[in-house]
Amino acid sequence: MPSEPLVAEHALEFPGGYTRTTGPVIGRFLTELRDGRLVGVRTADGRVLVPPLEYDPHTGEPVTGEFVPVGPAGTVRTWAWVEQPRPGHPLDRPFAWGLIDLDGADTALVHAVAVDDVKALRPGLRVRPRWRPETDRKGHITDIACFVPEVTTMVSPQRTEYRVRPGASLLRFLEGVRDGVFLAGRCATCDKVYVPYRTVCPSCGSRIEEQVELPDTGTVTTFAINNLPDPRAPEVPFVSAFILLDGADVPMIALMGDVPAHEVRQGMRVRAVWVPPEERTLSMSNIRWFAPTGEPDVTL
Amino acid sequence: MREVAVVAFAQTRHTDHDEGLSEPELIAPVIEEVKRVSGLSRFGFTCSGSCDYLAGAPFSFVSALDAIGAWPPISESHVEMDAAWALYEAWVRLQHGDVDSALVYGFGKSSQTDVREVMTLQLDPYYLAPLGLDQVSYAALQASALGAPEAELREIARRSRADGRANPYALHLPDPTGDDPYQVRPLRSCDVAPPTDGAAAVVLAAGDLATRIAERPAWITGIAHRAEPHYLGMRDLARSASAADAGRAAGVGKGPVDVAELHTQFSHEEIILRDALGLGPDVAVNPSGGPLAANPVMATGLIRVGEAARRIMAGDAARAVGHATSGPCLQQNLVTVMEA
Numbered sequence: 082m083p084s085e086p087l088v089a090e091h092a093l094e095f096p097g098g099y100t101r102t103t104g105p106v107i108g109r110f111l112t113e114l115r116d117g118r119l120v121g122v123r124t125a126d127g128r129v130l131v132p133p134l135e136y137d138p139h140t141g142e143p144v145t146g147e148f149v150p151v152g153p154a155g156t157v158r159t160w161a162w163v164e165q166p167r168p169g170h171p172l173d174r175p176f177a178w179g180l181i182d183l184d185g186a187d188t189a190l191v192h193a194v195a196v197d198d199v200k201a202l203r204p205g206l207r208v209r210p211r212w213r214p215e216t217d218r219k220g221h222i223t224d225i226a227c228f229v230p231e232v233t234t235m236v237s238p239q240r241t242e243y244r245v246r247p248g249a250s251l252l253r254f255l256e257g258v259r260d261g262v263f264l265a266g267r268c269a270t271c272d273k274v275y276v277p278y279r280t281v282c283p284s285c286g287s288r289i290e291e292q293v294e295l296p297d298t299g300t301v302t303t304f305a306i307n308n309l310p311d312p313r314a315p316e317v318p319f320v321s322a323f324i325l326l327d328g329a330d331v332p333m334i335a336l337m338g339d340v341p342a343h344e345v346r347q348g349m350r351v352r353a354v355w356v357p358p359e360e361r362t363l364s365m366s367n368i369r370w371f372a373p374t375g376e377p378d379v380t381l
Numbered sequence: 382m383r384e385v386a387v388v389a390f391a392q393t394r395h396t397d398h399d400e401g402l403s404e405p406e407l408i409a410p411v412i413e414e415v416k417r418v419s420g421l422s423r424f425g426f427t428c429s430g431s432c433d434y435l436a437g438a439p440f441s442f443v444s445a446l447d448a449i450g451a452w453p454p455i456s457e458s459h460v461e462m463d464a465a466w467a468l469y470e471a472w473v474r475l476q477h478g479d480v481d482s483a484l485v486y487g488f489g490k491s492s493q494t495d496v497r498e499v500m501t502l503q504l505d506p507y508y509l510a511p512l513g514l515d516q517v518s519y520a521a522l523q524a525s526a527l528g529a530p531e532a533e534l535r536e537i538a539r540r541s542r543a544d545g546r547a548n549p550y551a552l553h554l555p556d557p558t559g560d561d562p563y564q565v566r567p568l569r570s571c572d573v574a575p576p577t578d579g580a581a582a583v584v585l586a587a588g589d590l591a592t593r594i595a596e597r598p599a600w601i602t603g604i605a606h607r608a609e610p611h612y613l614g615m616r617d618l619a620r621s622a623s624a625a626d627a628g629r630a631a632g633v634g635k636g637p638v639d640v641a642e643l644h645t646q647f648s649h650e651e652i653i654l655r656d657a658l659g660l661g662p663d664v665a666v667n668p669s670g671g672p673l674a675a676n677p678v679m680a681t682g683l684i685r686v687g688e689a690a691r692r693i694m695a696g697d698a699a700r701a702v703g704h705a706t707s708g709p710c711l712q713q714n715l716v717t718v719m720e721a
Contacts (some may be wrong), residue, residue: 086401093437107507130615132508138610159618161521162566165583169513174448178518178565178615189614191509191522199566201652222511 106135109148111123111220117212121186132222152183154231155190157206162199171227176346177202181228193227194376205233209309213289253361254278257294267291297353299326299333299371300379306342313366318342323373324351325381338370348378385475386591387694387719388428388584389418390687392550393583394676395579399492404431404441405448408488411582412448415484419584419594427457428471430464430487431679434499456480463487464581465644465682465705465715471585473602481590483530487680488580494559496678497575504507504709505611516709517573518649519613521565523710524572524649526582526618534648535559538571538673541648545674550685552577552675562719571673572648579677581684599690599701601629603718613710622713624657624704631702639698646672647669653711657687668692682706686717693721 103111106122110133111199113120122133122144122172129149136143160177163170164217171193188247192207208228218224250266257264265274266289268282275282280289287297311319313336320342323332337345338354351371361367391414393407416422427449442459451457458474460466464487465521471483498599501518509519524534536555545551557571564573584594591598607623607630609616614624628634645651647693651666662667667673667687682705689701703717 093434093439101506103507111507132612134610134615136611137613159522159526161518161525162563162569163518164563164566167497167513167515169498169515171512178514180522180618187448191514191519191613192512222508372542381475 106133111136114224115218115220119152120148121151130188151185154209155181157184158182160202187200193303195229250280258367259361263295265293265295267293275331295326295328299324301349302332318346336370339372350374351377383476385587386600387592387690388586388595388598388708389415389585390691392581393579394550395577395677397552400468404445408448408580411580415582415584424482424484426474426483428485430460430467435462435489462707463679463682463705467483467493475587481587483585486582489677489679490578491576492578517564517707520647523618524567525622528637529649529651529652534572537648537651541671541673545670548670549644551670574646574676577675577677581680583687597694599693599719605630606715608713621653621657621711627714627716632720633658636700640665640692643703643704644682644685
């Protein structure tokens with residue numbers, strides 16, 4: 082039996098951390114951070130470096146020692162999206178690294194940007210620092226926990242409750258549906274048959290006196306394939322269709338079923354699929370959906 | 382300027398795993414090979430490049446000296462950088478005129494740790510390292526600043542891996558599938574150089590000695606190193622001003638370039654470096670597969686010089702560029718121009 086390879090685990094660590102002196106320039110920046118402020122340092126040619134360095138990175142000349150308040154808001158210039166944060170990262174959920182141009186600064190600060198989704202990032206995204214609680218700040222770049230987008234939208238919860246009744250003609254129609262019948266109304270003036278049943282003609286305003294029972298067969302006049310889930314639909318995608326019941330002059334909207342979505346077509350002959358009589362209520366859900374009859378298509 | 386040439390180059394058959402070799406055991410075969418090829422057993426100067434943080438042990442490069450025979454005492458130096466910088470130091474040393482040969486070698490065992498974590502330690506300790514900004518993250522910020530189309534990055538990765546499969550020393554990686562997971566968006570796994578263990582060695586010789594050793598020495602006609610500000614937010618990450626400056630100083634544009642071996646540890650860096658060095662579409666970039674096909678850190682840059690020189694010595698190229706980089710997001714760049 083081959084022997085196990087000889088392997089040792091070891092860690093390189095400075096227990097408690099490595100103590101560094103900061104000098105007056107970096108020290109000033111970190112001190113201001115602890116107080117919840119952001120500052121840059123001005124170079125001899127007037128640019129503002131954030132975070133401050135002791136020298137101008139372009140010329141090597143010492144900076145002036147003039148500290149300038151910047152931000153706290155800034156603009157994300159460039160970002161990279163971290164789907165799986167590593168142990169040393171500032172956030173333990175997906176986040177972005179950003180190069181952030183703080184207002185008033187001529188160089189960009191690198192820091193974490195917290196957004197829920199990579200889609201929330203865009204060029205020019207305005208962000209602000211989210212500070213650690215004051216008692217936890219100690220003069221460290223992570224005194225800024227992260228940057229977060231400025232507020233540009235808000236959500237207003239809205240809910241109002243009602244108690245509605247269907248009205249006499251719709252109630253009459255639903256009673257018909259409960260009994261397996263589609264009730265329609267014929268306008269004597271227009272000679273049009275309207276379904277669902279109604280007592281006033283929407284065209285001429287005449288009172289409709291004649292009640293007509295229509296069969297549960299009809300023809301698809303148009304339809305839509307829906308790819309978003311809907312609690313009333315059996316599955317996704319589902320098809321909602323306008324169905325012209327035989328004998329009616331206006332189509333009625335209903336679900337399609339027992340047929341693949343891409344096979345539904347204009348002119349298709351369909352019949353209502355009813356739920357068993359003992360399960361019926363005063364509701365359109367008594368009709369599960371309309372299913373193809375298998376008859377030849379008709380020309381509309 | 383004294384005429385100095387690359388006259389011998391050797392590298393390990395790099396691996397993506399720890400083969401259980403100590404550093405001296407890893408280095409010894411390539412040292413033996415360049416000694417055999419050059420016919421030299423002693424060198425006027427020896428310089429190595431490595432990083433103690435890869436082994437997690439201080440002065441680990443000292444124990445690696447076991448492989449080169451340091452007694453009786455030799456003139457020796459070390460850079461805590463890629464060995465391309467050791468080659469630069471050796472070239473400078475040869476300009477003094479009192480020695481004629483130099484041995485340069487570099488080695489790295491990525492398998493011993495997480496290189497992404499190690500490269501965080503090279504960042505400034507005040508503003509960047511405390512954020513835990515890792516190597517792939519800052520490279521992804523640069524790729525994002527460049528804004529290169531993903532298809533272009535994929536093609537660089539695909540070509541590099543295909544060339545790597547034709548190179549017996551590189552890792553043999555499959556073609557990218559195109560939907561590898563993002564490591565840090567916009568960089569996918571195939572856009573990131575693979576962890577690699579390996580070593581390489583180069584012999585430099587001056588003047589007549591070079592002509593005696595090699596039939597067709599790769600003469601170094603230009604070599605230059607430039608650096609940019611360390612802090613990422615103080616540079617235009619989409620460009621490499623220091624690579625352009627180093628390329629100009631080394632004279633890349635003074636003649637046609639047949640081959641360029643570029644130290645591209647991420648796909649997008651090839652686009653930035655081609656632009657900075659003015660390499661047109663007719664220049665063969667990283668025909669060895671480049672770092673995307675084998676990245677023995679601290680030897681990878683030296684291998685770029687060695688691979689470029691090897692093509693001149695073999696008669697496949699008349700003028701070649703070897704490039705090495707160090708620091709976050711191509712912060713420092715060293716460009717070597719070699720001619721037959």
